[in-house]
Amino acid sequence: MSVYAFQLVSTLAWVVGCTAVFFWLLWKRPSRLPGPVTILLLALFIRIVPALVLQRGALYEIGVFRLAADTFREGQNIYHLPVAHPYLPMQLYWFIAADWLTENVGLFFEFWLKSSNILADVGITWLLIRGLGHRYSPQISRLGGLLYAVNPVTLMVVSYQGQFDATTMFFVILAGYLYEFYRQKPYGLSLSAAALGLAILNKTWPLLFLPIILIRLTDWRTRLQYTAVSAFMPLAGIAFYEILFPNSVYFMLRRGMSAGSISGWWGYSAVSNAIIELTGRGETVHQWFSQYGKLIGRLAGFATIYFTRKTSAAEALLAAILAMFALVPNLGVQGLSWIVPLAILLQLYRPLGWYVGAASVYMVIAYWLLHLVGRGYGLYTIVPHLYMDVFIQLASLTIWLVIVGWNWQWWRSHWQRSHYPLVSSRAASPP
Numbered sequence: 020m021s022v023y024a025f026q027l028v029s030t031l032a033w034v035v036g037c038t039a040v041f042f043w044l045l046w047k048r049p050s051r052l053p054g055p056v057t058i059l060l061l062a063l064f065i066r067i068v069p070a071l072v073l074q075r076g077a078l079y080e081i082g083v084f085r086l087a088a089d090t091f092r093e094g095q096n097i098y099h100l101p102v103a104h105p106y107l108p109m110q111l112y113w114f115i116a117a118d119w120l121t122e123n124v125g126l127f128f129e130f131w132l133k134s135s136n137i138l139a140d141v142g143i144t145w146l147l148i149r150g151l152g153h154r155y156s157p158q159i160s161r162l163g164g165l166l167y168a169v170n171p172v173t174l175m176v177v178s179y180q181g182q183f184d185a186t187t188m189f190f191v192i193l194a195g196y197l198y199e200f201y202r203q204k205p206y207g208l209s210l211s212a213a214a215l216g217l218a219i220l221n222k223t224w225p226l227l228f229l230p231i232i233l234i235r236l237t238d239w240r241t242r243l244q245y246t247a248v249s250a251f252m253p254l255a256g257i258a259f260y261e262i263l264f265p266n267s268v269y270f271m272l273r274r275g276m277s278a279g280s281i282s283g284w285w286g287y288s289a290v291s292n293a294i295i296e297l298t299g300r301g302e303t304v305h306q307w308f309s310q311y312g313k314l315i316g317r318l319a320g321f322a323t324i325y326f327t328r329k330t331s332a333a334e335a336l337l338a339a340i341l342a343m344f345a346l347v348p349n350l351g352v353q354g355l356s357w358i359v360p361l362a363i364l365l366q367l368y369r370p371l372g373w374y375v376g377a378a379s380v381y382m383v384i385a386y387w388l389l390h391l392v393g394r395g396y397g398l399y400t401i402v403p404h405l406y407m408d409v410f411i412q413l414a415s416l417t418i419w420l421v422i423v424g425w426n427w428q429w430w431r432s433h434w435q436r437s438h439y440p441l442v443s444s445r446a447a448s449p450p
Contacts, residue, residue: 023074023075026072026073026074026075027073027387027391027392029072030069030072030073030179031383031387033068033069033072034069034171034174034175034179034379034383037065037169037170037171037174038171038375038379040169041166041169041170041171041375042372042375042376044162044165044166044169045166045368045371045372048162050158052158052161052162052165053161053165054161055145055148055160055161055164058144058148058161058164058165058168059141059144059145059164059168061165061168061169062140062141062144062164062167062168062169063137063138063141065168065169065174066137066140066141066174066177066178067134067137067178069174069178069179070129070130070133070134070137070177070178071126071130073129073178073179073391074127074129074130075129075391076129076132076133076179076180076181076391077179077180077181077182077386077390077391078390078391078392078393079390080180080181080182080390081128081129081132081181083102083103083104084104084110084114084117084132084181085114085118085128086102087102087104087111087114088111088114088115088117088118089118090102091111091114091115092115092118096264096267097111098264098267098270098271098274099264099266099267099270104274105274105275105277105278105279106221106222106223106274106275106278107219107220107221107222107223107253107256107257107271107275108256108257108259108260108271109217109220109221109256110183110186110221111260113132113135113183114132116131117131117132117134129181132181133177133178133181135183135186136176136177136181136182136183136184136185136186137177137178137185139177139183139185139186139188139189140173140177140185140189142189142193143167143173143185143188143189143192143360144164144167144168145164146189146192146193146196146360147160147163147164147167147192147360147363147364148160148161148163148164149196150192150196150199150200150364151163151164151363151364153199153200155366159366163363163364163366166363166368167359167360167363170359170375171375171379171382172355172356172359172375172378172379172382173185173356173359173360175379175382175383175386176352176353176355176356177356179386179391180352180353180386180390180391182351182353183221183222184222184353184354184356184357185356186221187218187221187222187224187225188218188356188357188360190214190215190217190218190221190225191214191215191218191225191228191336192360192364193211193214194211194212194214194215194218194225194228194232195211195228195332195333195336196211197210197211197214198211198232198235198332199331199332199333208236208241208244208245209244209245209248211232211245212244212245212246212247212248212249213248213249213251213252215228215229215232215249215252216248216249216250216251216252216253217252219249219252219253220252220253220256222278223275223276223278227320227321227324227336227339227340228332228336229246229249230321230324231324231327231332231335231336231339232245232332233245233246234324234328235328235332257271257272279313279347279349279351280349280350280351281349282305282308282309282312282348282349283305283309283348283349283412284349284411284412284415285347285348285349285350285412285415285419286345286347286348286350286415286416286419287308287312287348287419288305288308288309288312288348288349289412289413289415289416289419290413290416291304291305291308292305292409292412293409293412293413296405296408296409297409308348309348309349312346312347312348312349313347313348313349315346315347316342316343316344316345316346316347316348317343317347319342319343319345319346320339320340320342320343321339322342323335323338323339323342324339326338326433327339327433330433331365333361333364333365334365336361337358337361337362337365337367338429338433340357340358340361341358341422341425341426341429342426344358344419344422345419345422345423345426350415352381352382352385352386352390355378355381355382355418358374359371359374359375362374370425370428373421373424373425374418374421374422374425377417377418377420377421378418378421380414380417380418381414381415381417381418384410384411384414385411385414385415388407388410388411389407389411394407
């Protein structure tokens with residue numbers, strides 16, 4: 020067995036073990052649980068071991084991040100070159116730091132790249148313990164933190180793929196935490212807005228959370244202040260890069276606002292794409308999905324914000340993300356990590372169990388058959404590339420159908436709560 024094959028097998032076993040522990044906790048809800056510090060150390064250990072063992076990440080993305088770092092260090096503007104970096108420049112500086120650490124400290128680029136997001140994911144564990152502790156017993160808060168510590172979905176994103184959604188989600192959860200529990204304190208709202216601004220600078224999708232907060236503020240002056248502070252962080256980041264590389268703003272914003280995976284690898288677009296690949300028919304329908312599905316999904320997400328204005332901010336964000344994930348034709352595997360902390364915060368453990376199970380199946384298929392190995396390894400050397408691509412694309416239906424069902428259940432429950440406010444708490448609670 021080659022070294023890399025051993026890494027793939029051992030890290031797969033690690034994921035399977037964490038998944039088993041996650042479902043055992045979800046099923047048994049044990050009464051004796053470790054303290055918060057132990058949970059945080061466990062979360063760190065669970066993430067750092069596979070990051071050290073698996074000396075690669077998602078081949079395409081890690082290659083892009085390394086190229087972006089090298090291009091910057093050579094004094095070239097990545098936004099003026101065909102470097103596939105569709106983000107605002109916040110993470111770019113960490114790519115450069117990871118490159119420098121590799122050369123001057125040791126280990127390997129992929130580990131340093133992942134390390135900041137591992138710490139961010141551990142930070143989310145801490146925020147969940149704190150947030151749940153404000154509303155529930157220490158037992159419930161520890162269970163929530165422990166479930167997040169061992170969950171396989173975010174583990175695979177931060178320690179295997181190498182994407183930086185954990186950093187984005189940390190700032191989103193922090194913004195919600197500060198808003199929820201410290202908005203009456205001096206600078207509480209400003210700190211919440213600053214955290215949201217950093218999330219937007221990291222990846223632009225947290226713009227979705229801004230109107231959710233603004234709707235829940237009580238006066239226009241506060242709303243304007245919150246918006247201004249939130250906007251300052253990404254604007255400062257853009258301005259700093261503009262100083263380094265003039266004439267970058269237009270190209271930077273165009274890339275940052277158009278970030279997203281290609282259609283054909285997610286949900287209904289995977290079906291239409293598979294039909295084209297296998298029969299040669301349906302190109303018109305698939306192109307329509309690709310062209311308009313993104314807009315429809317985003318509009319559905321923002322429309323959901325209005326219909327959830329009387330719920331908590333966390334529930335509104337979860338509902339908006341679920342609506343988008345069901346309707347967009349393109350979703351990167353890393354996006355699946357966004358839902359897990361929100362579901363734990365809202366104590367939605369039954370749908371979370373279905374979600375984590377289905378997401379884990381799809382992610383293992385996508386990672387171990389393609390993203391971690393490329394098309395020159397494993398089953399791609401035996402099965403024609405066309406059929407392997409179609410298989411992985413259709414595998415996304417395992418989790419997409421769960422998301423569609425969760426949407427249906429959530430909206431049915433929301434309608435019942437809106438029209439029958441005296442219905443029993445069990446029927447009226449979120450799914």
